[in-house]
Amino acid sequence: MTAATLDIDVISDVVCPWCYLGKRRLARALDLMPEVVVMVRWRPFQLDPTIPPEGIDRDDYLTRKFGSLEAVADIHQRLTDQGREEGIDYRFERITRSPNTVDAHRLVRWAAPEGLQDLVVERLFAAYFTHGRDIGESDVLVAIAGESGLDEGEVAARLASDEDRGEVVGEVEDAFRMGVTGVPCFIIEHRYAVMGAHPPEMLAEAIAQAAAALPAPGA
Numbered sequence: 049m050t051a052a053t054l055d056i057d058v059i060s061d062v063v064c065p066w067c068y069l070g071k072r073r074l075a076r077a078l079d080l081m082p083e084v085v086v087m088v089r090w091r092p093f094q095l096d097p098t099i100p101p102e103g104i105d106r107d108d109y110l111t112r113k114f115g116s117l118e119a120v121a122d123i124h125q126r127l128t129d130q131g132r133e134e135g136i137d138y139r140f141e142r143i144t145r146s147p148n149t150v151d152a153h154r155l156v157r158w159a160a161p162e163g164l165q166d167l168v169v170e171r172l173f174a175a176y177f178t179h180g181r182d183i184g185e186s187d188v189l190v191a192i193a194g195e196s197g198l199d200e201g202e203v204a205a206r207l208a209s210d211e212d213r214g215e216v217v218g219e220v221e222d223a224f225r226m227g228v229t230g231v232p233c234f235i236i237e238h239r240y241a242v243m244g245a246h247p248p249e250m251l252a253e254a255i256a257q258a259a260a261a262l263p264a265p266g267a
Contacts, residue, residue: 052262054084054255057235059091059223060169062152062183065127065138068173070232070245072134077251084259089160090169092153092219093231099148103184109146137178147184151207153216155189158206159198168196237262 058074060067078086099109107117114120124140131138152172159168171192175181181188186207193203206212223233234242234251236258242251 052085054086054259054262055237056086056088056255057091057238058088059093059228059233059235060231061093061095062149062156062169062172063147063176064093064095064231065131065140065177066245067232068136068138068177069127069130069134070234071169071173072136073245073248074234074251076134076248077255080248080252081256081259084255086255088166090156090165091223091235092149092156092216093223093228093233094149094220095231096146097220099146101148101150101184103145103147103182106143106146139178139180142178142180143176144180145182145184147182149184150213150216151186151189152183153220154207154212155193155203157212157216158203159193159196162198164196164198168192168198171196 056074058067058071060070074088078084096109096113110117110120124138128138128140156165156168156172159165172183175188175192176183183189183192186204189207190200190204194200228243230243232243232245234254236242236254240254240258242254
């Protein structure tokens with residue numbers, strides 16, 4: 049008898065460091081409960097939809113948002129320490145641009161039918177937070193697509209068009225309307241919401257509770 053599949057929608061932004069942390073912690077949570085069959089889908093969010101398509105200087109953005117670079121230093125250090133525990137090598141000093149992430153989210157969307165969403169999301173996070181690559185640039189996104197097993201030429205052509213741009217923006221707006229004000233936000237089985245990069249054990253508990261409420265296969 050096949051076990052029922054539990055759906056988890058992860059609303060996140062690929063320039064959100066807490067979302068990278070949340071992704072790794074979700075993976076660890078799922079490792080704690082191999083008996084649960086899970087389908088994870090990545091949904092778009094924008095921390096700042098006002099960033100122009102060409103992006104803005106990272107230092108200018110942080111100064112505008114936090115008042116000064118010094119004001120965000122403690123946050124970056126805390127993230128660096130917590131990230132190390134999850135195998136993440138945060139290198140905030142390498143980031144020079146704050147990009148608009150609509151195109152990155154389009155790439156994530158296109159990876160889904162190929163079963164490559166998780167890999168593309170991971171590579172986008174690593175490209176930005178470890179290597180300081182500008183994931184708002186089409187050339188960077190095409191390279192990440194190729195590294196992940198997608199067809200570079202096809203992705204380049206799609207990025208040059210407006211394909212799915214409206215759909216991505218619409219999903220972001222839907223998240224705001226649902227009351228999502230911070231990410232990551234894990235929507236478990238379309239009913240239970242867990243906001244924040246919580247420890248794996250807490251995520252596992254929430255997933256277990258949702259799994260227990262699933263109808264028995266064949267019911």
